[in-house]
Amino acid sequence: MKSLNGTYSLSAEQKQFYRENEFIKLKNVLSADEIAYFETVITDQVSRLSPNLAPLEARDTYGKAFIQITNIWKRNEAVKQLVFSTRLAGIASTLMQVDGVRLYHDQALFKEAGGGYTPWHADQYYWPLESPKCITAWIPLQQTSLAMGALEFSAGSQHLLSARGLAISDDSEVAIEQMLTASGCDRVIEPFDLGEVSFHSGWLYHRAAPNTTEHTRKVMCVIYMDKEMILKAPSHADQQRDWHTWCPGARVGEPIDTPLNPILFETN
Numbered sequence: 001m002k003s004l005n006g007t008y009s010l011s012a013e014q015k016q017f018y019r020e021n022e023f024i025k026l027k028n029v030l031s032a033d034e035i036a037y038f039e040t041v042i043t044d045q046v047s048r049l050s051p052n053l054a055p056l057e058a059r060d061t062y063g064k065a066f067i068q069i070t071n072i073w074k075r076n077e078a079v080k081q082l083v084f085s086t087r088l089a090g091i092a093s094t095l096m097q098v099d100g101v102r103l104y105h106d107q108a109l110f111k112e113a114g115g116g117y118t119p120w121h122a123d124q125y126y127w128p129l130e131s132p133k134c135i136t137a138w139i140p141l142q143q144t145s146l147a148m149g150a151l152e153f154s155a156g157s158q159h160l161l162s163a164r165g166l167a168i169s170d171d172s173e174v175a176i177e178q179m180l181t182a183s184g185c186d187r188v189i190e191p192f193d194l195g196e197v198s199f200h201s202g203w204l205y206h207r208a209a210p211n212t213t214e215h216t217r218k219v220m221c222v223i224y225m226d227k228e229m230i231l232k233a234p235s236h237a238d239q240q241r242d243w244h245t246w247c248p249g250a251r252v253g254e255p256i257d258t259p260l261n262p263i264l265f266e267t268n
């Protein structure tokens with residue numbers, strides 16, 4: 001496996017686009033060989049680590065949306081190479097305009113054939129993080145059509161405050177859809193080429209359609225935060241759970257510096 005530690009250059013227009021819209025889709029971040037390699041490794045990990053799931057029709061909306069396997073980097077050296085890659089972490093750091101990034105956590109999100117929609121939501125509802133300097137790299141492990149459930153973004157919606165208290169649910173889908181329609185924010189839904197990766201910020205609203213194909217939509221995510229990120233007092237039980245799951249031992253009001261949150265990129 002070639003090193004993933006090269007640099008991916010972002011143009012001034014791309015940086016400006018992210019500053020305004022807080023998401024971006026970038027082509028050729030990974031090569032076809034790299035995707036093929038990680039598709040095999042991550043599929044193997046997901047099948048080993050997946051719990052015995054009820055049939056799709058018996059699950060709730062969250063359960064139908066995807067199989068979610070987290071912090072795979074702790075169990076597999078090859079996945080650790082991807083999660084720790086400075087190519088990806090450097091993009092995250094540049095887009096957020098910070099001096100470096102730490103890992104918040106990783107997760108595979110596999111939307112099964114026939115799997116349901118992912119309701120509109122903003123990730124930072126779940127995260128006990130003091131600042132908005134956090135970002136998800138959404139890394140499809142195949143070419144991803146709209147029919148498979150490509151990620152959809154509401155451009156610039158990070159400024160909308162009224163739905164920030166909503167967890168992922170059928171209710172968030174309806175309420176956020178109404179808020180976004182009224183806001184006039186553009187909806188961006190496009191297929192992903194092989195090797196294309198998107199980045200979106202913690203408060204940016206996004207969703208995905210159901211997977212109506214016969215193939216699983218395989219995606220790996222890496223979630224980064226500013227290396228100086230401070231833990232905030234949790235506002236509700238979901239943030240309390242995230243604290244103990246993703247940064248156990250971190251203290252409220254202090255930088256999140258635990259063994260689960262290594263620095264992955266620094267500018268100097």
Ligand SMILES: O=C(O)CCC(=O)C(=O)O
Binds near residue numbers: 221
């Ligand atoms: O993959 C999906 O369907 C949803 C992904 C998502 O919500 C995220 O990466 O923040």
